[in-house]
Amino acid sequence: xxxxxLTEGVPGIRSLVIYRPDTGKPLYELAQVLLRGESPLSQAExxxxxxxxxxxxxxxxxxxxxxxxxxxxxxxxRDVVDFTLSEYETAPISEKLKALLAIAGHVQADARTVxxxxxxxxxxxxxxxxxxxxxxxxxxxxxxxNRYVDGLATLSPNDPAVYEPMGERLAQQGYAxxxxxxx
Amino acid sequence: xRCQQATLPDDSKTKPAGSGANRPVKNxxxxxxxxxxxxxxxxxxxxxxxQTMAHIQLPEGLPGIRGPMAxxxxxxxxxxxxxxxxxxxxxNTLSQGExxxxxxxxxxxxxxxYCQTIHGAIASQxxxxxxxxxxxQVKQNPETAPISEKMKALLAIAGSVQKGGKHVTPEQIExxxxxxxxxxxxxxxxxxxxxxxxxNRYVDGLATWMPDDPxxxxxxxxxxxxxxxxxxxxxxx
Numbered sequence: 001x002x003x004x005x006l007t008e009g010v011p012g013i014r015s016l017v018i019y020r021p022d023t024g025k026p027l028y029e030l031a032q033v034l035l036r037g038e039s040p041l042s043q044a045e046x047x048x049x050x051x052x053x054x055x056x057x058x059x060x061x062x063x064x065x066x067x068x069x070x071x072x073x074x075x076x077x078r079d080v081v082d083f084t085l086s087e088y089e090t091a092p093i094s095e096k097l098k099a100l101l102a103i104a105g106h107v108q109a110d111a112r113t114v115x116x117x118x119x120x121x122x123x124x125x126x127x128x129x130x131x132x133x134x135x136x137x138x139x140x141x142x143x144x145x146n147r148y149v150d151g152l153a154t155l156s157p158n159d160p161a162v163y164e165p166m167g168e169r170l171a172q173q174g175y176a177x178x179x180x181x182x183x
Numbered sequence: 184x185r186c187q188q189a190t191l192p193d194d195s196k197t198k199p200a201g202s203g204a205n206r207p208v209k210n211x212x213x214x215x216x217x218x219x220x221x222x223x224x225x226x227x228x229x230x231x232x233x234q235t236m237a238h239i240q241l242p243e244g245l246p247g248i249r250g251p252m253a254x255x256x257x258x259x260x261x262x263x264x265x266x267x268x269x270x271x272x273x274x275n276t277l278s279q280g281e282x283x284x285x286x287x288x289x290x291x292x293x294x295x296x297y298c299q300t301i302h303g304a305i306a307s308q309x310x311x312x313x314x315x316x317x318x319x320q321v322k323q324n325p326e327t328a329p330i331s332e333k334m335k336a337l338l339a340i341a342g343s344v345q346k347g348g349k350h351v352t353p354e355q356i357e358x359x360x361x362x363x364x365x366x367x368x369x370x371x372x373x374x375x376x377x378x379x380x381x382x383n384r385y386v387d388g389l390a391t392w393m394p395d396d397p398x399x400x401x402x403x404x405x406x407x408x409x410x411x412x413x414x415x416x417x418x419x420x
Contacts, residue, residue, distance in 0.1 A: 003356045003373075004366035020370060026264035033257045057347065103388075111388035112294070119238045129239035133255060136238075136388040144381035150348025151340075151373040 003153045011155040011162075012061035014178050016148060024177055027145075032175040034141060039134050043171075044073035045097055046138055048084055049104050053139045055085055056108045059146035061156040066142075068160075068167020096125040100135040107139035238390045246393045247297035248386050252416055262382075263413040269375055270305075271411040277368055279408070280309030281334055284321055285341050285375045291322040292345045295383035297393040302379075304397075304404035332362040337372040344376035 006015040017024025035046045047070035054062035067085065071078040083091035088101045099122035106114045114136070122132060149156070157163075241250035252259040270282045283306035290298035303318040312318055320328040325338040336359035343350035351373070359369055394400075407415045 003351065003353070004369055016370070016374075020367070020374075023265060023268050023374060026261040026268065029261035030258060030265070033261065037257055059348065107384050107388040111384035111386075114238065114388050114390065116238070129254075132239050133251060133389065137251070137255070137258060137385055140381045140384035140388060143384055144377040147344050147348040147377035147380055148374055151344040151351045151377060152348075152370065153351070 001153065002155065003151075006152075006154065009155070010178075011157055012065065012149050013145060013154070015154050016152065018178055021177065028175045028177045030141060031145075034134070034138055036174045040128055040131050041100075041134055042073075044070055046134065047073055047170075048081060048093075048097070049101065049135055049138045050142050051081065052084060052088065052101055053104055053108045053142040054146050056105060057143065057146040057150075059150050060158070061149050061154065062142065062146050064157075064160060064163040065166050065170070068163040069170035070167075072167045072171035094125070096122065096127050096131070099125050100127060100131060103132065103135050104139035107136055108143055111136075111140070236390070237392065238388075241389070241391070246399075247301065247391050248382060249416060250391050251385060251389055259416065260413075263416055265378060266412045269371065269378060271407070275371065276365065277337075277371060278309065280306050282371065282375055283309060284318070284330070284334065285338060285372055286379050287318055288321055288325060288338055289341050289345050289376045289379040290383050292342060293380065293383040293387075295379075295387055297386050297391065298379065298383050300393070300397075300400050301403060304400040305407050308401075308404040308408050333359065333364050333368075336362050337364060337368065340369065340372050341376035344373055345380060348373075348377070 002015070004019070006019050010018060013027075017027060035050065036043055039046060041049075047066050051063055051066040051070050054066055063085075067081050070081045074080055077092075080092055084093060084101070089098055091098075099118070103114055103118050103122060106118060119132060122135075127135075237250060239254070242253040245253055252262070270286060271279060273279070275282065283302050287299055287302040287306050290302055299322065303315060303322070307313070307315050307318050310317060317329065321330065321338070325335050325342075328335075330338075336355070340351055340355050340359060343352070343355060356369060359372075364372075403415070
């Protein structure tokens with residue numbers, strides 16, 4: 001049961017932004033620009049970073065919903081999502097993305113531990129300042145969303161089937177603030 | 184003067200290994216820098232220049248979060264709107280000073296020097312804490328600080344959020360409600376704490392620099408209190 005009175009039956013972040021849309025609005029705008037706006041990283045890659053950080057934070061709702069979005073965006077290569085979640089260093093993803101996931105992992109655990117060697121490795125594989133910036137901000141942002149969702153004990157379905165349509169919607173429509181009175 | 188480790192008045196709480204002073208940084212040699220000093224006029228003052236350079240090329244001259252914010256104006260807009268709504272808006276049953284205390288406490292727990300100093304200065308500005316002593320006491324131990332029982336209970340929740348969302352217990356929520364905290368106050372506490380787990384990581388994950396002069400933070404605090412965050416961070420020219 002959530003720690004505060006939220007709309008019944010609405011899961012995760014959606015229940016929170018319906019509860020307080022005036023903070024929900026900039027939160028969704030941030031997710032939209034960060035995960036769907038201009039970036040040298042593809043939308044699928046950015047969703048993968050978000051998923052990885054959410055899994056490291058043990059946030060079921062965020063991990064499942066963003067994994068579903070990443071699978072929808074990877075399309076025929078959707079299996080990379082689960083390979084990455086189980087062991088990204090051996091997953092069929094680019095060396096650049098592996099190096100960026102290592103940076104994201106440091107940001108999640110303790111941002112002060114992002115080292116020059118971590119950054120140099122990413123650059124060796126072609127990462128630009130923008131790639132590194134976006135990776136750090138995505139990782140940081142999901143350290144917020146994960147805590148927001150779990151810190152208030154929001155509804156977090158276990159059944160992966162619940163997240164499939166959510167992932168399709170996020171892939172096709174991006175992050176749009178849910179109506180405050182969902183029907 | 185750039186890139187120096189802070190020598191600000193700081194709490195004496197023991198920091199974990201790998202904290203600010205011990206972080207892996209580009210170590211420049213200790214050097215003499217020629218700077219104006221308020222009391223001694225122009226002169227050589229030896230500085231510990233444990234310099235850190237940011238991990239990416241950021242616009243020069245902007246400390247802490249303001250470097251990455253100028254680098255990425257598209258993401259900065261919603262970030263500033265978020266803190267304006269969450270911390271600066273007067274439309275809240277928690278005062279601006281109380282909300283800034285939550286931000287400061289979480290930043291201190293994350294050992295983010297820039298964030299805890301600027302938000303500590305802003306909290307002090309709102310609360311009339313001219314010598315920053317209240318903020319220091321809250322950072323050291325909220326339970327013994329001269330703040331309301333409600334604020335102590337909310338800071339306990341914020342401290343759990345800093346460790347991870349699942350660390351918040353029903354007992355902590357019960358305690359907060361028993362001393363008068365509303366659902367919205369609990370919500371805002373959790374979101375402020377979560378948001379600063381983001382801001383702190385953004386600032387430290389890119390290894391930004393900070394000024395070592397407390398007056399910089401005092402002046403900046405006045406500006407933010409008067410105008411809000413969006414207005415205090417205009418688009419770079």
